Every structure is written in C-alpha cells, then in structure tokens.
Amino acid sequence: MRIRMHARAAINSSLCAYLLVCIPSACAAGDPSGKTLQVAGTGTDLLNEALIHTKKPTPDGEIRTSTEIVDLQGDLKGKVLYHVTTVIDRKKNTLVNTGHQVFSGTIAGSAPVMLHDSKFRFVVNLATGADTGSVHLRDRIAGPRVRCDLEVTGTGTNAQGNPTFRYVGTCKFARGRVSSTARAISDR
Numbered sequence: 001m002r003i004r005m006h007a008r009a010a011i012n013s014s015l016c017a018y019l020l021v022c023i024p025s026a027c028a029a030g031d032p033s034g035k036t037l038q039v040a041g042t043g044t045d046l047l048n049e050a051l052i053h054t055k056k057p058t059p060d061g062e063i064r065t066s067t068e069i070v071d072l073q074g075d076l077k078g079k080v081l082y083h084v085t086t087v088i089d090r091k092k093n094t095l096v097n098t099g100h101q102v103f104s105g106t107i108a109g110s111a112p113v114m115l116h117d118s119k120f121r122f123v124v125n126l127a128t129g130a131d132t133g134s135v136h137l138r139d140r141i142a143g144p145r146v147r148c149d150l151e152v153t154g155t156g157t158n159a160q161g162n163p164t165f166r167y168v169g170t171c172k173f174a175r176g177r178v179s180s181t182a183r184a185i186s187d188r
Helices: 002-021 024-029 180-187
Strands: 037-043 051-058 061-074 076-088 094-107 114-117 121-125 131-137 140-144 147-157 163-173
Touching: 037 076, 037 147, 061 094, 094 131, 094 147, 114 147, 131 163
Parallel strands: none
Antiparallel strands: 037 061, 037 163, 051 061, 061 076, 076 094, 094 114, 094 121, 114 131, 114 140, 121 131, 131 147, 147 163
16 A cells, blocks of 8 residues: 555656646647757748848959848748858859858747857859758757757749748757756656
8 A cells, every 4th residue: 555655656746747847838749858850841031022231242253241031831930030141153153151040930849949050051053053051050049959950952933033942950959957856756
C-alpha cells in the first residue's frame, strides 16, 4: 500500500512538473525543446515594394542598399525584414546579396520567435537566372531558443515579378530550462 502511494505521488509530481514548465501553446503542438527538425517551404521576396536607400555606380556595375520584406510559408511561417546590400557585377554576370535580416514567425507550429541573421548570402547568375543562397538564423531576439540553417533555391518569379524560392534545412531547438523546483519535483 505504501509503495503504491509513493508511486502515485511520483507520477502526479512528474505530471505537475511537466505542466509547470510546458508553455500551453508549445504543449498543444508537442514541445520541440532539444529537437532538431528538418524544415522546408517556399517564399516570395516582395521586391516590387523594396525601399531603395542608395545606388552607387562601380566600374563593373553598381552597389545598392535597400529594405525588403520576404513572405515565408511552410515549416517557417512568417515575415523576414531584409536589409540588403546588393552588388551587381556585369563583367562576372553576378548579383550578390548580403546584409542583415530578421525572421518573425513560427517554426513548425512553435511559439512565435524572432531570429537575426547577418551571415546570409544569395548569388544570382545574371546570364542564366540561377539563384542560390544560404540563411543562418542564429541570433535569437525573442521566443524559443532555436537556430535555423537553410539552403535556398530560386524558382522564378510570380505574376507581380517578385522572386520566388524554396528552402530546406534544419532548425535546432535548445533544451528547455526547467526550474530547480520543477526538477526536484520530477526527480521524486
């Protein structure tokens, strides 16, 4: 009898600890903490709404800075505010984008997150139109502790002339922090 009471108390304590540390929205979709997820989806760069800040001619082309918004669908669902430096080299037939971007949205149904990336790089072959790039959303601003690395491939343009793309990659969620009280309860 005494053993059954301790076992029941341990189960109840573990359940209580889980409820204390699990955010309701994350619990509903399954707590992703400590998991690495394969992600994929599509996006549209709203280039027709870009704010061009500067244009500077160079011997081989031009350098421009702008602010754009990117719409993401799929496992990453949200918006990217994209502050980009574009280097166009007509001799090499390339366009290279670098700069800063912030993703705001959800990852595979997670709680809302904001992530910064200053290491992205996109390269467009101006002769063929081939467009590839990499994204490294690693600097957490708000929300769950997560890092995403994505490979991006251009898929053309939409009816408005905006570039479209698909992405694949991984998002790694950090292990959730458990308070010492919840840990002590769950260890019983």
